[in-house]
Amino acid sequence: MRWERVMLPQDQEPEQGREEAGGPGKRWAHTCNAIKGGRFLYVFGGFGIDNCQTNEVRVFDTVEQTWSQPTIKGMPPAPRDGHSCTNVGDNLFVFGGTDGMNPLGDLHILYTSSHTWISPITRGEVPEARQGHSAALVDKRLFIFGGYGKSPDNDNEVYYNDLFILNTETFVWNKAMMTSIPPSPRHTHSCSTWKNKMIVIGGEDGHDNYLSDVHILDADTLMWKELNTTGHMLPPRAGYLTITFGKFLLVYGGYTEDQKPYDDLYLLDVESAIWSTVTTAGAGPSARFSMAGDCLDPVSSGVLVFVGGCNGNLEVLDDMYYLHTGLTREHERRLDKLPLRKKLKLKCQEQNLTLGHDKDLVQVGVSTSSYQPVPQSIYGQPGGQSNPYNQSIPVQGKQIFEARLMEVFGDRCTIETIIDGKPLRGILFSSKPSTLPITFSSSSRRSDGDPSTVTKNGD
Known part of the structure; x- marks a missing residue:
């Protein structure tokens, strides 16, 4: 939150x-x-x-x-x-x-x-x-x-x-x-x-x-x-x-x-x-x-x-x-009408949101084999502003890092993280634009390892 x-x-x-x-x-x-x-x-x-x-x-x-x-x-x-x-x-x-x-x-x-x-x-x-x-x-x-x-x-x-x-x-x-x-x-x-x-x-x-x-x-x-x-x-x-x-x-x-x-x-x-x-x-x-x-x-x-x-x-x-x-x-939908896979997914999301820990930290991998599911974020937040992005840095190998999901803007979302003690901000892009709230899953959203997907902190 x-x-x-x-x-x-x-x-x-x-x-x-x-x-x-x-x-x-x-x-x-x-x-x-x-x-x-x-x-x-x-x-x-x-x-x-x-x-x-x-x-x-x-x-x-x-x-x-x-x-x-x-x-x-x-x-x-x-x-x-x-x-x-x-x-x-x-x-x-x-x-x-x-x-x-x-x-x-x-x-x-x-x-x-x-x-x-x-x-x-x-x-x-x-x-x-x-x-x-x-x-x-x-x-x-x-x-x-x-x-x-x-x-x-x-x-x-x-x-x-x-x-x-x-x-x-x-x-x-x-x-x-x-x-x-x-x-x-x-x-x-x-x-x-x-x-x-x-x-x-x-x-x-x-x-x-x-x-x-x-x-x-x-x-x-x-x-x-x-x-x-x-x-x-x-x-x-x-x-x-x-x-x-x-x-x-x-x-x-x-x-x-x-x-x-x-x-x-x-x-x-x-x-x-x-x-x-x-x-x-x-x-x-x-x-x-x-x-x-x-x-x-x-x-x-x-x-x-x-x-x-x-x-x-x-x-x-x-x-x-x-x-x-x-x-x-979505938590209020009747679970008895949902397939088992969706029931499990909702249960996992609910646990992530209600635990007394900072659960907007999500695992993001630079390879498809290390990708982890990301909880749903907010779309269309009032007063939300995009962040400046300029210099890009390379991403090496199959490094996995924790990132905070900050904003969702249709076909992309912004994240914040710290790698090797350095604060970083980045953007994750989807392959298809969407005007709906984005729910990430291992089959629909991935980071492809493009160096442009992680950028230096605009500050």
């Missing part, structure tokens, strides 16, 4: 110029949602300039790499943080949060096609006002779990482990009658969707205990089950970010009782219940909490985006990063 900082023209301008250019500026406790297949990112709410809560909407075009502040009709939600914002199609459902004085229990919808806010009239058992909760969409039902609010009798904080379900077509709320043992009351946790299930991870309870437990709710039976995870276990934390890509949940950042934010990255394979630490290439975000992000699939398969947050010195951040994961939706 590889980090890439998104550098925009306004990053080189003074802060006032950056705001005029339409970027969200410094932002924390906000939300970020990808729509239109990952083409647009909508950033809403949180704390903005001067640490004041905001209800502004900023939009990032991932193709043009530009920010804008659209003119939005209708009555906007009050400025807030600690809310949830959930995609229902290309519409964004904002619920709850706090205005800085009191928790909120209102529901607002942003119709992105017309850039219009509405406040629908809801019926049924409406959730108590709350903040620090999490939300997930299963089918057409919006699930709200946990968070904390205020007691109706006094100003004491009340922590929730209840579950409310909103029918997004009829706008009817129902308080779920759950079976089995639900997660303990908590806030600043995460809720994610996988198939017909909702997954709750970690957070902080009402006794200032930090958690890392994993619970799965069957959305059809409303039965909870605690997942018995193994592997490199996630340390307890709150205020982190979880982004889902198929059966993989990636957890980044957050904080714990020592008040030092994390900058680590963990991956949970929900099917196998195995946690893995993730080793990444490139300079990633600094340690932080209360950031926002989403997955850009399917426009950019397996590319995640991270925006803003707050560091350990309580300084608000305005940076933005992509994480190129190399994961693909």
Whole structure:
């Protein structure tokens, strides 16, 4: 996996110029949602300039790499943080949060096609006002779990482990009658969707205990089950970010009782219940909490985006990063319909991607007899730039070396390696141009030993 900082023209301008250019500026406790297949990112709410809560909407075009502040009709939600914002199609459902004085229990919808806010009239058992909760969409039902609010009798904080379900077509709320043992009351946790299930991870309870437990709710039976995870276990934390890509949940950042934010990255394979630490290439975000992000699939398969947050010195951040994961939706195909050879190949790719080692190192041989299969990489990464290549050096004999697969550009891919202590960059060409994501195999891609296929580092 590889980090890439998104550098925009306004990053080189003074802060006032950056705001005029339409970027969200410094932002924390906000939300970020990808729509239109990952083409647009909508950033809403949180704390903005001067640490004041905001209800502004900023939009990032991932193709043009530009920010804008659209003119939005209708009555906007009050400025807030600690809310949830959930995609229902290309519409964004904002619920709850706090205005800085009191928790909120209102529901607002942003119709992105017309850039219009509405406040629908809801019926049924409406959730108590709350903040620090999490939300997930299963089918057409919006699930709200946990968070904390205020007691109706006094100003004491009340922590929730209840579950409310909103029918997004009829706008009817129902308080779920759950079976089995639900997660303990908590806030600043995460809720994610996988198939017909909702997954709750970690957070902080009402006794200032930090958690890392994993619970799965069957959305059809409303039965909870605690997942018995193994592997490199996630340390307890709150205020982190979880982004889902198929059966993989990636957890980044957050904080714990020592008040030092994390900058680590963990991956949970929900099917196998195995946690893995993730080793990444490139300079990633600094340690932080209360950031926002989403997955850009399917426009950019397996590319995640991270925006803003707050560091350990309580300084608000305005940076933005992509994480190129190399994961693909192919893992979600039903294996029982695949030939045995493809099943084995997918299993090998999955193991390479989930192990807590730097698995973008691949074996590349200069002869067909020593060729090793290469895992699938990402195609069409936003912001990806080609590297300069000039002087070539000869390749001798049947030397085998390890190389990092960096980019794929149709009929060629770039690699980086070190040979005899010298950093090198190179290009591998296929025999036939392709506009599709490239999956390497021993029968379809080979290095032919041409000296031009390995070039000196452009730096």
